[in-house]
Amino acid sequence: MTVKWARGGPDLLVALDRETGQLGAQIQDQLRAAIRDRRLGAGERLPSTRQLAELLGVSRGTVVDVYEQLLAEGYVESAVGSGTRVAVMPTPAGFPTPAAPESSRPVEIDFEYGIPDLGSVPLTDWSWAVSEATRTLPTAQLGDEVLAGSRHLREVVTSYHRRVRSGVAGADDAVVVSGFRQGLTFALAALAQHGIRRIALENPGPRDHDVIARRAGLEAVPVAVDAQGLDVGRLRETGARAVLLTPAHQCPTGVALGPARRRELIAWADDVDGVIIEDDYDAEFRYDRQPVGSLQGLNPARVIALGSVSKTLAPAIRLGWVLAPQRFVTGIIEEKRLSSRGAPGLDQEALALLMETGRFDRHLRRVREIYRARRDVLAAEVEMAFGPGQLHGLAAGCHALLHLPAGSSEPAVVAAAATLGVRVNGLGHYLVEGSDPEAFPPALVLGFGNVSEHQIRRGIRAIAEAHTMWLPCPPTSPRNFEVTRQ
Template sequence: MDESRVNSAEGIGADLHLELSGPGSGRAALIRALRDAVRGGRLAPGTRLPPYRSLAADLGVARNTVADAYAELVAEGWLTARQGSGTSVAERAEALRHAVRAPRTTPPRARGPRHDLRQGTPDASAFPRSAWLTSYRRALQQAPNEVFGPGDPAGRVELREALTEYLARARGVLTEPGRIVVCSGFAHALRLLFAGGVLRGPLAVEAYGLGFHRELLRAAGVRTVPLPLDEHGARVDRLGHERAVLLTPAHQFPTGGPLDPGRRAAVVDWARARGAVVLEDDYDGEFRYDRKPVGAVQGLDPERVIFMGSVSKSLSPAVRLGWMVLPERYVEGVLAVKGEREAWASVLDQLSLADFISCGSYDRHVRRMRQRYRSRRNRLVAALATHAPHVEVTGVAAGLHAVLRLPPGTERSAVKAAAWQGVALDGLAEFRHPDTDMPADEGLVVGYATPPEHAYGAALDALCAVLPPQVTACDPQPRNPE
């Protein structure tokens, strides 16, 4: 085949790793290596192979050696060659590859649940692809050359400026760009603060929360002290000699409800008196349905509160971006822990998010998703009122999940029944701190955001089918949503 007609952009050829070993000439070894690559699936049907000259230079063999090997494999049906189009793996090589493949010995990959009602993830199908692409392109076109060098451990100033304006307007946060550190999410923020030694324990936490966060803190040598919860949120009056407290004041996770205004003021007073700090996880801060907005505790005392948030639920967990709004005395320590080269947060994603916020797309997306999730919440409540009126629903005035209260002794069996029917959800016991002295409530934590819209009705039907029947009579309608 005359390769002179292959255009210059392709003349260099794609990289192709081949090991020429075993008996025989260079031509025989090359034929054997190419066959093995096709058999093993490394070269899929349709894959374009490098031109003779490029592969010969890479392998240190004569150009004619490559030409002869290609010609033989074309004759055998492994490759195809067309004038001006180069040499490719033949489509029928797929059948040859399967014919010589060894019998499968590994078990098939386990299938996921039919209905995913786990908490904590948004509807992936609702990601605003077009708006995000517009912001990405605009950010890339306007990016200065320095963007493509080592990143600032604090994060791009464009994003920190956008966050300063947005958090002040939407969450009542008082800060400036120099006191914001961009990270990859809440868990990353905890690691920076505690594993890096910026803060130390003991740390007070809510009696119900994510076990993953407790494990992360334990790995960093931090002892956690559980605070009981009631209808007004965490019992901050039980705080003692801890050095810090971690709260979800906008919407307690997972039980639901905001922290009472009196307790918000009380925890700040405690931090001032003790020289301690409040860690504010802004969980579900943007998603509220039946109540007025609840501002950040950070606004009460920016020097005693570390405010942490992310876009993992408002936008997508695939956009690995979060932030810490720090008291001034902690900024230098956090940046020292992060180091001079930021390896966690993509600079291009930071610039895209900055544009996405500044042009108003983020606000529009959050409002749109707030309406969608409100509708999902309403459908869940209505389905339970019809099919399981004995089940009390709580924590639904905000957020992306609800708690279904169950009678004692029924939670474990309900979780098992759900799993058997292909419904993924969590029991309330999964989130209970092992050292709390609170009475153990039983219930299901049901996320209503994850299923795509077309599958949500079937997911609700499956949920209602696994709820325990014949329980103590409760109100036919859900009680106080919090």
């Protein structure tokens, strides 16, 4: 992609040796070389003759002569009102040519997990909040932030967590971070500082958590998930003193950690002097059940809770928080100080205002109904395509798990769906590295946060067609589907 610099674009680096003279020839040679080497791309605007002359400390006439010579040689083009731009040059021998894109059908329907409805992001409210933060934030707070993050945002976030998630953290227990993964990285480093060397992970579970744990110097061990969530009995067998889990709506199976398991997990942490890291990623979205409180409220001395606005607002608003026992807060802040110096202060103030004024909750109420409607369409389409009882994890969140018929090839269905323009991931995509995919039933993870109801209908019908494409003898389907191509 060509960068379309405006008329008053950036300067241009040309180094002149004034002792040797012939300044015009030097400028010509350096511009030719920059164009040949593609350091100046086709269509890029060159500085005006006046601007370049002032920059280099030469007469404007010298630069005019240079541009006229390059124009005559075909290196540049000039048009009234458009200035002087780099011409399209033939690719010289030996110069690498851009690789041609692979021929594949473009993605028309994307069931990717974890993406909210980007068309429903409250940009007007966010714009208001940023403007209000810019207007009201004292200039003294425009420097480096307090290491733990904006006090205002920490007070708002912890108040929200206490009211909505039944937590008990205060502002002094909170650290503002640039999203969940940064918070997780800091938390794992703090655990390592306290002598914890092994962490248990849900299997299947969120992508890359095992990689992040190993990068922090911890050994990652998988623990199975069943209909009640993480198997705490197996957790005890691992010898781990830390566990990372998604208890409110397990990723990717969609189950909630059962009441008995929650009690067992808290007891395990006390017995082994352990730590529970709670990924509280989409608890705000629930449909057919009562809210499930945060584990942090059950045992704040043993739980580190992490949250962000990536699922509730948008990933581009890269803000999150860590709520931690006091013995870990200092280590988390030190990791933050050494690695990032913090999240943007104006954005922190804007988020605090968005939440404090009720705009955040108004947005959540609105998108919750959007997701409920999409979930209902998804459930109806899957039942017609694959029969009843195949879709799980529907009571909350923005994704569900579709169990494929026994004997199905999960990778083959995923690949076949891609040829129909549908992107979807199989359950194997979420297994801890080293796990045997054959030990898990074939299933697909269907994120419905950023797909319309119409796309859901088309997408499920395409997946049903994809499921038959790899079979030698397609079985009788509950419905004869024909994918509508638009």
